[in-house]
Amino acid sequence: xxxxxxxxxxxxxxxxxxxxxxxxxxxxxxxxxxxxxxxxxxxxxxxxxxxxxxxxxxxxxxxxxxxxxxxxxxxxxxxxxxxxxxxxxxxxxxxxxxxxxxxxxxxxxxxxxxxxxxxxxxxxxxxxxxxxxxxxxxxxxxxxxxxxx
Amino acid sequence: xxxxxxxxxxxxxxxxxxxxxxxxxxxxxxxxxxxxxxxxxxxxxxxxxxxxxxxxxxxxxxxxxxxxxxxxxxxxxxxxxxxxxxxxxxxxxxxxxxxxxxxxxxxxxxxxxxxxxxxxxxxxxxxxxxxxxxxxxxxxxxxxxxxxxxxxxxxxxxxxxxxxxxxxxxxxxxxxxxxxxxxxxxxxxxxxxxxxxxxxxxxxxxxxxxxxxxxx
Numbered sequence: 185x186x187x188x189x190x191x192x193x194x195x196x197x198x199x200x201x202x203x204x205x206x207x208x209x210x211x212x213x214x215x216x217x218x219x220x221x222x223x224x225x226x227x228x229x230x231x232x233x234x235x236x237x238x239x240x241x242x243x244x245x246x247x248x249x250x251x252x253x254x255x256x257x258x259x260x261x262x263x264x265x266x267x268x269x270x271x272x273x274x275x276x277x278x279x280x281x282x283x284x285x286x287x288x289x290x291x292x293x294x295x296x297x298x299x300x301x302x303x304x305x306x307x308x309x310x311x312x313x314x315x316x317x318x319x320x321x322x323x324x325x326x327x328x329x330x331x332x333x
Numbered sequence: 334x335x336x337x338x339x340x341x342x343x344x345x346x347x348x349x350x351x352x353x354x355x356x357x358x359x360x361x362x363x364x365x366x367x368x369x370x371x372x373x374x375x376x377x378x379x380x381x382x383x384x385x386x387x388x389x390x391x392x393x394x395x396x397x398x399x400x401x402x403x404x405x406x407x408x409x410x411x412x413x414x415x416x417x418x419x420x421x422x423x424x425x426x427x428x429x430x431x432x433x434x435x436x437x438x439x440x441x442x443x444x445x446x447x448x449x450x451x452x453x454x455x456x457x458x459x460x461x462x463x464x465x466x467x468x469x470x471x472x473x474x475x476x477x478x479x480x481x482x483x484x485x486x487x488x489x490x491x492x493x494x495x496x497x498x499x500x501x502x503x504x505x506x507x508x509x510x511x512x513x514x515x516x517x518x519x520x521x522x523x524x525x526x527x528x529x530x531x532x533x534x535x536x537x538x539x540x541x542x543x544x545x546x547x548x549x
Contacts (some may be wrong), residue, residue, distance in 0.1 A: 202481050237410060261410040268413075268444055287388040288414070291422055296525060 188213065188250045188276075190236035190266050191257030195282060195302070197222035199254060204228040209244045236266050242274070252278035260285050267297050289326065301326055337362065337399045339385035339415045340406030341372050344431060348405060349376060360394055374402045385415045390420065396423040403429040409437050416446045435519030485549045489529040493549045501548055504541035509533055 185208050189196045192214035200223060204210045210229040213236040214220055220231050232239030236255065247253065253270035255263040260283050267281035278296040281287040282294060289299035308325035312318065334357045338349050341363030346474050349361045353376075357412035360374055362385040372380035383390035385404065396402065404412035409432055416428035429448040435457075441449040487494050493501055498509050498521055509521045513532040519525065527533065537545045 232439050237437075238434070259410065261408070261414040265410040269440060272443055273440055285387070288386070288418070291418060295421065 185209070185251040186246065186249060187211070187252045187254065188245050188247055188270075190214075190253070190255040191263070191282075192222055193217075193256060193258060194222065196254075196256035197224075198221075198231045199256065199333060202211075203226055211250075213245050226308075237262065237269070238296040242269065247274045247276065250274075250276050252280075253275065254280050254282075257283045260288055264288065264292055264297065264299075271297065293326065299326065334358070334400040335384075335395070336360075336401045336403060337394060337396060337419075338402045339402065340412075340431075341365075341380065342407060343369050343471055344405040346372075346375065348403065348539065349379070352498045353379065360391065362394060376480060381471070386411060386418065389419070391423060396425060399423070399425050401427045401429060402530070403431075405429075406429040407433060409433050413437075413441055413444065416441075417444060420445055420447075429531035475547065480536055481539050481542055483535055483537060483542065483545070485533045485535070485546075487527060487529055487531045487549065491527075491529070491549060492547070493527050493533075494529050494531075496527060497523065498525045498527065503548060504537060504544040507535060507545055508539055 187203055187208055187210050189210065190213045192200070192212050196212065197271050200210045200212050204227060212220065212223065212229050213234060214231065214232045215233070215235050217233055223229060232241060232245040234244070236242060247270060253267070253276045255266040257263055263281040263283060267279050270276040271279045280300060281292070283292065283299040283301055284303065286301050286304055289301045293299050304323045305322065309319060312320060335356050336352050336359050338345050338352070338359060338361045341361050345361055345363070352359045359379050359382045361372060362383055363372055363380065363510045364382070364384040366382050369382050381394055383394070385391070396419055399419070402416060402425045404415035412430040412432070416430045419425035419428050427447050431449065432438050432441060432449055432451040435451045438449050438451050438454065438542055473484045479481050503509070512519045512521050512525060512527070513536040514528070514530070533549065535545060
């Protein structure tokens with residue numbers, strides 16, 4: 185698939201590498217050129233320097249014929265806005281946002297934006313491991329709000 | 334009305350001040366604790382330090398009973414999320430977002446923000462109007478009859494300066510109705526002689542606006 189990732193932090197870089205390794209066409213959008221070093225050597229991804237909330241940057245990265253758009257910047261609001269641009273304006277089929285605030289994640293999931301909340305996921309998987317339960321799905325971790333009182 | 338303003342920069346500060354002067358109940362939310370002192374001095378308890386995107390802050394500041402939420406920070410993504418959450422989580426009926434990148438205007442509207450304000454677009458429209466119309470500026474368009482109210486400030490180079498209104502060959506169905514000279518306003522009639530410095534208000538059918546511009 186043709187995948188666009190916005191935000192070359194640890195999550196974005198790891199996703200880019202693992203998808204590129206499986207033969208997918210990955211384009212990384214990142215504002216800070218020095219952050220691209222997280223991709224490491226021979227990563228095989230295209231890179232576009234710029235703000236992914238900017239139409240010109242998204243189009244330069246090829247959003248018009250992208251199959252998927254994943255937004256992994258450190259800003260929840262940036263991720264939610266970029267995801268909605270990809271979904272509503274560019275009609276990208278698979279769109280997902282990293283959202284740290286479980287409340288915001290739940291509200292936007294209700295209106296059809298796929299959100300992944302890393303802290304809920306991590307806590308849930310740790311619990312699965314501790315209690316020797318089978319690992320659960322993203323959706324089930326996302327809805328386990330008891331982690332955040 | 335209860336108005337919550339998110340973003341305590343220049344725009345948020347002046348907006349809150351005007352709303353308070355107009356006797357509205359106002360709450361100004363700013364997330365930067367460094368602004369605490371300045372905002373406290375200006376607004377006292379009507380200013381709160383907190384992130385307007387956080388549900389808990391929204392609950393404490395009473396988003397639920399807000400008539401209007403206006404998000405005027407310098408970050409488009411924050412303004413969008415504040416407005417969307419105000420509407421979908423708290424049922425706020427009127428949301429206003431300041432947009433810094435004018436290309437985001439249609440997106441914000443599509444994503445449910447009730448009023449989207451782009452300073453760039455407003456300035457651009459004003460400048461464009463000045464450029465394309467020369468000295469004639471449309472004041473209002475009357476809904477029926479396709480009539481515009483326009484104003485023109487005359488200079489010594491204006492073709493109409495020094496002439497009586499009756500001697501001007503005004504376009505059909507148009508008329509000069511009012512002249513402001515210095516501090517005094519006059520109802521214009523056929524005998525009124527126009528001069529440099531006059532501010533002229535005229536009624537003109539939209540299709541003849543450019544003809545009127547040439548005559549004045």
